[in-house]
Amino acid sequence: MSLEFAFYPGCAGKQVQKEAEWSARAVCAELGIKLHDMPGATCCGAVSLRETKPAFSLAVAARILSEAEADGRDLATICNTCLQTLSHAHYRFRTEPEILEKINAVNAQAGIRPYGVTNKVRHLLWVVTDMVDQGVLKSKIKKPLNGLRVAPFYGCHSIRPTEIFADKAGEKADHLDRLITLLGGKPVAYDGRDRCCGFHVMLSDPTEMRQMVAKNCLSAKGAGADVMITPCTLCDMAMGAYQGIAEKTVGQSIGLPEMNFAQLLGAAMGIHESKLGIDRLHIDPKPALAARGVL
Amino acid sequence: MAEQTYTFRIQRNQVVGGGRLESRWQEYQVKVEPNATVLSALEEIKGHQDGSLTFRQSCRSAICGSCAMRISGRTRLACKTHVGIAARDGVVTLAPQANQPVLKDLAIDIGPFFKRIQTIRPFLEDGPETATQVGKTAYDHVNQVSQCIMCGCCYSDCTMAEVSPEYIGPAALAKAFRFVSDPREGKKSDRLRQLSEPHMMWACSRCTMCVHVCPKDVKPMEAIVKLRTRGIAKGYVEGPAQKHALAFHEDIKKSGDLNEFTLMIRTLGLVGTLQETGSALHLLKKGKIPSPFPHQARGIDQVSKVYNLLEQNPLDVETKAPEIVPE
Numbered sequence: 001m002s003l004e005f006a007f008y009p010g011c012a013g014k015q016v017q018k019e020a021e022w023s024a025r026a027v028c029a030e031l032g033i034k035l036h037d038m039p040g041a042t043c044c045g046a047v048s049l050r051e052t053k054p055a056f057s058l059a060v061a062a063r064i065l066s067e068a069e070a071d072g073r074d075l076a077t078i079c080n081t082c083l084q085t086l087s088h089a090h091y092r093f094r095t096e097p098e099i100l101e102k103i104n105a106v107n108a109q110a111g112i113r114p115y116g117v118t119n120k121v122r123h124l125l126w127v128v129t130d131m132v133d134q135g136v137l138k139s140k141i142k143k144p145l146n147g148l149r150v151a152p153f154y155g156c157h158s159i160r161p162t163e164i165f166a167d168k169a170g171e172k173a174d175h176l177d178r179l180i181t182l183l184g185g186k187p188v189a190y191d192g193r194d195r196c197c198g199f200h201v202m203l204s205d206p207t208e209m210r211q212m213v214a215k216n217c218l219s220a221k222g223a224g225a226d227v228m229i230t231p232c233t234l235c236d237m238a239m240g241a242y243q244g245i246a247e248k249t250v251g252q253s254i255g256l257p258e259m260n261f262a263q264l265l266g267a268a269m270g271i272h273e274s275k276l277g278i279d280r281l282h283i284d285p286k287p288a289l290a291a292r293g294v295l
Numbered sequence: 296m297a298e299q300t301y302t303f304r305i306q307r308n309q310v311v312g313g314g315r316l317e318s319r320w321q322e323y324q325v326k327v328e329p330n331a332t333v334l335s336a337l338e339e340i341k342g343h344q345d346g347s348l349t350f351r352q353s354c355r356s357a358i359c360g361s362c363a364m365r366i367s368g369r370t371r372l373a374c375k376t377h378v379g380i381a382a383r384d385g386v387v388t389l390a391p392q393a394n395q396p397v398l399k400d401l402a403i404d405i406g407p408f409f410k411r412i413q414t415i416r417p418f419l420e421d422g423p424e425t426a427t428q429v430g431k432t433a434y435d436h437v438n439q440v441s442q443c444i445m446c447g448c449c450y451s452d453c454t455m456a457e458v459s460p461e462y463i464g465p466a467a468l469a470k471a472f473r474f475v476s477d478p479r480e481g482k483k484s485d486r487l488r489q490l491s492e493p494h495m496m497w498a499c500s501r502c503t504m505c506v507h508v509c510p511k512d513v514k515p516m517e518a519i520v521k522l523r524t525r526g527i528a529k530g531y532v533e534g535p536a537q538k539h540a541l542a543f544h545e546d547i548k549k550s551g552d553l554n555e556f557t558l559m560i561r562t563l564g565l566v567g568t569l570q571e572t573g574s575a576l577h578l579l580k581k582g583k584i585p586s587p588f589p590h591q592a593r594g595i596d597q598v599s600k601v602y603n604l605l606e607q608n609p610l611d612v613e614t615k616a617p618e619i620v621p622e
Contacts, residue, residue: 011553015585016578039593042551047501048540049547051523055610056544059601084503092614102610110600156454160503161514170507171369191368196454196502203562204536205498206571211458212500241583245574280581 003131005122006068007035008086010079010233011043016241017233019277023262024078024124026275030140030266031132035076040067044085047200058103059112061089066107066115074120076127078262080232081200084157084164086121091164093117123158125231125261126168129175129182137182142270144184146292148227150264151188151220151256152176153239155232156196170194176231179261183268190223192216197230197238210246213238217246217256226288227257229264236260241282257285267294296328301382303336305348306390308397316397321345329379333371333387334362336378349400357510360446364401365390370451372510392451394460408447411463415471415486422481429478435615436476440469440518442511449505449515461494465505465515468496472518475525487526496522497536521613535562548599551592555585 013021028035041064049057068075077083093100104114162169177187198209240258266276289295303323311317325336341348351361355374362373367381367388381387395403449465474480490496505515539562546554560568
C-alpha cells in the first residue's frame with residue numbers, strides 16, 4: 001500500500017521554519033510516502049480566526065479539507081496548531097451536520113466544492129509511527145542514535161483536547177517516545193513534555209512566553225537531555241529560535257539543541273544534514289549527534 | 296478485580312519558621328483494587344498508617360471540588376481518579392495543587408483562587424443590557440460553564456499561571472463567560488471591557504490544558520475563545536493580542552498565507568517593533584525572517600467572496616450545551 005497525502009505544512013513550515021518542511025519531504029521520499037502539494041490551501045487561521053471570525057474559520061477549514069478530499073486524500077501536516085484547528089473543524093463537521101450544511105452552502109456560493117467529511121486530518125508524525133511499517137522504518141535507520149538522550153516535547157495542539165485526539169491525547173500520547181526508542185535513542189522523562197511553548201503569546205506576552213521556553217528547556221536539560229525534539233514548527237520556533245532570547249530574559253544560559261522530529265529522523269536515516277537544514281538551527285545539535293556517531 | 300499493592304509517593308509539606316515551606320517525599324504501600332479511588336487509598340493511609348497526613352475531602356462524589364490535587368503529574372479530583380489509571384509502574388505520585396500557597400502536605404490555601412473569581416464579580420448585575428425577554432435556548436450558552444465546581448484543577452495546571460501570578464486564570468474566565476452570556480446580565484459590555492485588560496482573557500496561551508484537566512467538562516478555554524469573540528465584536532481591540540488575532544482574516548482573504556513579515560508591526564506598532572529589534576536580529580542570524588511577499592493561494596478570490604458573504608449574512612456557529620432534562 002502506498003501512502004499518499006495532501007501535504008499541509010502550515011505558514012511557519014513554508015516560511016521561518018522551512019527546515020522542518022525540507023526534512024519532512026526528505027524523510028517521506030526515503031520512506032516512499034508521497035506528499036502532494038495543495039496549491040489552493042490558505043492559512044488555517046489558528047485559534048485566532050476562531051476568535052475573531054468563527055464562521056469564516058470553519059469555512060476556511062472546510063475549503064482546505066475539501067481540496068484534499070477532492071483528490072481522495074487524507075491531509076498530513078507538520079504544525080500542531082494547524083492539526084488542532086483543522087481537526088477541531090473536522091470534529092464539528094462530523095458531529096454537527098447542520099453546521100456543515102450551512103458552511104457548505106456559503107462555500108458553494110463562492111464556487112468552493114462542498115466538504116463531505118470523507119477524509120482525515122493527520123500529523124505526519126502519526127503517519128511515521130502508526131502507518132508506516134515499523135520493520136521498514138527500522139531498516140532505513142543507517143545511523144542509530146546510540147543512546148542519545150532525547151526530550152520529547154509534544155506541544156499542546158497535538159495532544160489536547162481529548163475529545164478530538166482520543167487515544168493520542170494527554171498522558172496517553174507516546175508516539176514521540178516510541179519514535180525516539182525506535183531510532184536507538186533514550187526518551188527523557190521531564191515535566192515540560194506536555195507543557196506550552198508559549199508561541200501564541202510570543203508577541204502579546206513576551207516575558208511570560210520566554211519564561212515558558214526557559215522552564216521547559218531547563219526541565220529537559222535537568223533531566224539529562226542531549227537534545228529536544230518536537231512535532232511542531234511553532235514549538236520549534238519557540239523552543240529553538242527563541243531559546244537564546246529566553247536565556248536573556250531569565251538571566252540563565254540553557255544551550256539545549258532543539259530540532260524538529262523530521263530532522264532527527266532524517267539524520268538517523270543518514271540523510272545529508274544540508275537537506276535537513278541543520279545549519280538553520282540556533283543551537284547546534286551537531287556536537288551531540290556526532291558524539292553518538294549520528295552525523 | 297484483584298487487589299494489588301501500590302506505592303503512594305506523597306509530597307509532605309510543612310510551613311516552618313518565617314513562612315518557609317519544607318518539602319520531602321514519603322512513600323506508603325497500599326493494597327487496593329485498581330478501580331479504587333485515590334481518595335479511598337488516602338483514607339487508608341491516614342486511618343491505618345499515618346494519621347499526620349493532611350489532605351482535604353468532603354463529598355466523595357466529584358461535586359464539592361475539595362480533593363483536587365496533583366496525581367501523577369496532572370491535577371485531578373482524588374475521589375474521581377482510579378488508582379490503576381493514575382499509577383505509573385505501580386507508583387502513584389501525589390502533590391498539592393500548583394500555583395497556590397501550600398498550607399500542609401496536600402492542602403493548599405484556596406483563598407487566592409477565590410479572590411480571582413471575585414475579581415470578575417460572580418453575580419448578576421442590573422444594568423442597561425438586561426434582557427426583558429429570555430428565550431427558550433438562552434441558557435444553552437450558560438449550561439456548559441455552570442457545571443464548574445471551583446475545584447481549581449484548571450488553575451493548578453494552567454501553563455500561563457505557572458509563569459504569571461497576575462493572570463486571572465481559566466476558572467475565573469469561564470465564570471465570567473457564565474455572566475456575559477446570561478441574557479439577564481445588565482453590564483455585559485462593561486464586563487468585556489474589563490476582561491480585555493492585560494492579564495485577563497487575552498493572556499491565555501491557548502494551550503488547552505484547562506479543557507484537558509477539567510473534571511466537569513467545563514471547557515474553560517472554549518469559554519475564553521467565546522469571550523474574545525464577544526470582546527472584539529464590542530470593539531475592544533486595543534491590546535497587542537487583539538491586534539494579532541485580527542491580522543489573520545485580513546491575510547487569509549487577501550493572499551491565503553499569514554504575512555509573518557508585517558505581523559509584528561501590526562501587533563506591536565512601530566515603537567513596540569523597534570523594542571524587539573534585538574529579537575529580530577537574533578532570528579536573522581539563522582535567516583528566520585519571513586518573506587514580505589507570502590505565497591498567493593490558487594483561487595483566493597473564493598476565500599474573499601466567502602468572507603464577504605459571511606459579513607453580509609453572519610452565521611451563528613457557536614457551540615452550545617442544551618440543558619439535560621430528565622425524561
